Amino acid sequence: MHSEDFQLPRSRAANERLHALIPGGAHTYAKGDDQYPENAAPVISHGRGAHVWDVDGNRYIEYGSGLRSVSLGHAHPRVTEAVRREIDRGSxxxxxxxxxxxxxxxxxxxxxxxxxxxxxxxxxxxxxxxxxxxxxxxxxxxxxxxxxxxxxxxxxxxxxxxxxxxxxxxxxxxxxxxxxxxxxxxxxxxxxxxxxxxxxxxxxxxxxxxxxxxxxxxxxxxxxxxxxxxxxxxxxxxxxxxxxxxxxxxxxxxxxxxxxxxxxxxxxxxxxxxxxxxxxxxxxxxxxxxxxxxxxxxxxETHSLAAAMAVQTVYAEEGVTARLHTLGERLAAGVRAAAAGMGVGDHIVVRGRASNLVFATLDENGQPSQEYRTLFLRRLLEGGVLAPSFVVSSALSDADIDHTVEVVAQACAVYRKALDAADPSLWMGGRPVKPVFRRLA
CATH class of the missing domain: 3.40.640.10 (Type I PLP-dependent aspartate aminotransferase-like (Major domain))
Structure with missing residues (x-):
């Protein structure tokens, strides 16, 4: 996907509907469109496993997983089956x-x-x-x-x-x-x-x-x-x-x-x-x-408690915590190698436990930068990677991670250009993303 092809007309219209009806346009500030590059905040239609689809029909590999709430992947069959059983019995x-x-x-x-x-x-x-x-x-x-x-x-x-x-x-x-x-x-x-x-x-x-x-x-x-x-x-x-x-x-x-x-x-x-x-x-x-x-x-509510019990069963029987760590280690190693290979290893910095990875976007002086974060997020989105963080779910495949690393490498190439020009604004495509906690809107 190239930047000129990355248009989200239905998502943009849906964001306007959301803001007209809901303060902030979302039910969690961390999901707000101010957290994403301008005109590049997809509105989700549905998800399955490690993938989500927006209302424009674009598919993304999703990290962050519902603000870390979805560690098994979306619509996990054992969880949804447990929920279905309880819903029919009253909630x-x-x-x-x-x-x-x-x-x-x-x-x-x-x-x-x-x-x-x-x-x-x-x-x-x-x-x-x-x-x-x-x-x-x-x-x-x-x-x-x-x-x-x-x-x-x-x-x-x-x-x-x-x-x-x-x-x-x-x-x-x-x-x-x-x-x-x-x-x-x-x-x-x-x-x-x-x-x-x-x-x-x-x-x-x-x-x-x-x-x-x-x-x-x-x-x-x-x-x-x-x-x-x-x-x-x-x-x-x-x-x-x-x-x-x-x-x-x-x-x-x-x-x-x-x-x-x-x-x-x-x-x-x-x-x-x-x-x-x-x-x-x-x-x-x-x-x-x-x-x-x-x-x-x-x-x-009975079906939510059933979901929790099913989650615990899956974790115990399928070794989910270990899998999250394995996937996270593979992703972190790939991202670090891609960043280093493009000369931005000191600027795209992966941090955290393998099961809970975040990334920092640093400027030419090594300081955290919302402008460089904007540039990086836009390039990830254009490549089909929705990643406010690199928090993994167990539904990710090795192929998902390999694709993510490829997209990160392409984003890092642009990042290097911006550093060399000392001006990320040429590649941001609009205003910078904003911190959640700020005094003024």
Missing amino acids: NFVRPSIVEAEAAERFLATVPTADMVKFAKNGSDATTAAVRLARAATGRRRVGLCADQPFFSTDDWFIGTTPMSAGIPAATNELTVAFPYGDLAATEELLTRYQDDIACLILEPATHTEPPPGYLAGLRELADRHGCVLIFDEMITGFRWSEAGAQGLYGVVPDLSTFGKALGNGFAVSALAGRRDLMERGGLRHSGERVFLLSTTHGA
């Missing part, structure tokens, strides 16, 4: 379904570091419930938040810390304090400065870098010594680092943890899991003050 009742007990038993067998679990629909509800529970259990006000990590919740305690803090009172923002990832001394200093006022430390246990040796165990010890709750946000690490998340891989047990994304392979299900004495505060079998933990009309 929501006035009392708990037996499926809730089955799904909880299955989850706790998969994540044996937790004693109890409660399901919800999205990650924000689960992380906010964890924070509320920590505040109730400790009687403390402040939330200790890992500063180097991009997203924890749509709720005020987190969004108030971002540039998109409009509508959130300053008094709320003051209750969230930040600690740097990997720095135990700085975290201890924070806990000491706000002695007996920090309810919890919440973080993703791993991101695009591995935790430094002893770091997670050190955090566990700090939380115990200072009497705060340790919360692992495993939305991304769950089912990508291991079925039991980063806690299962690294052997450090948090007090509470949250799962979602890959748990449902695209179906809406998240989970708050943790120690029985904490979780039961949101239950009925204790004599203390009650915590309004999670209470969602659709939290236990």
Whole structure:
């Protein structure tokens, strides 16, 4: 596909319809058309496996996989069959379904570091419930938040810390304090400065870098010594680092943890899991003050719980985590070789665990550049690769990865031209892509 052939008239019209009806034109800011080159934001018709088709009929190899939620590929047959079976039996009742007990038993067998679990629909509800529970259990006000990590919740305690803090009172923002990832001394200093006022430390246990040796165990010890709750946000690490998340891989047990994304392979299900004495505060079998933990009309929708159980079965029987790592390693090696071969190995930089790869686009001074990202994304799209990241799904084939690497090489050739000219605008095709978190639209 050549740039002059890459026209998306139906997608452009559909984007206009979306913006007229839906604030932002999408239901997640990371899916917004501002995240893509101008007039090159495809609107999806359908997907199967590792491929998606837009409304213009173009087929793409898809990375990022529904913002990391689809790790088995779209419309995975074992998952959709499990969902179909439940849909015919009703999805929501006035009392708990037996499926809730089955799904909880299955989850706790998969994540044996937790004693109890409660399901919800999205990650924000689960992380906010964890924070509320920590505040109730400790009687403390402040939330200790890992500063180097991009997203924890749509709720005020987190969004108030971002540039998109409009509508959130300053008094709320003051209750969230930040600690740097990997720095135990700085975290201890924070806990000491706000002695007996920090309810919890919440973080993703791993991101695009591995935790430094002893770091997670050190955090566990700090939380115990200072009497705060340790919360692992495993939305991304769950089912990508291991079925039991980063806690299962690294052997450090948090007090509470949250799962979602890959748990449902695209179906809406998240989970708050943790120690029985904490979780039961949101239950009925204790004599203390009650915590309004999670209470969602659709939290236990039967077909989503069936999807989660099917995902866990497929992971266990087909060794999905290992396959994600193998595919990611092949892709990373190919992209690095292609970039180096075109003389941009220091500018297109692949980072992260093999199952969760991201890439940086650096300018002639080695600084992150939205302009060069725009150029790179446009060339990938023209070659049939939809890749806001290089996060893999297990549905990818070796041929998919080989094609991706070919397209990356072609994009890198243009990237080199732009570097030599010190002007990426000639190849951007319009305005640069924009960061999600910014104060003005």
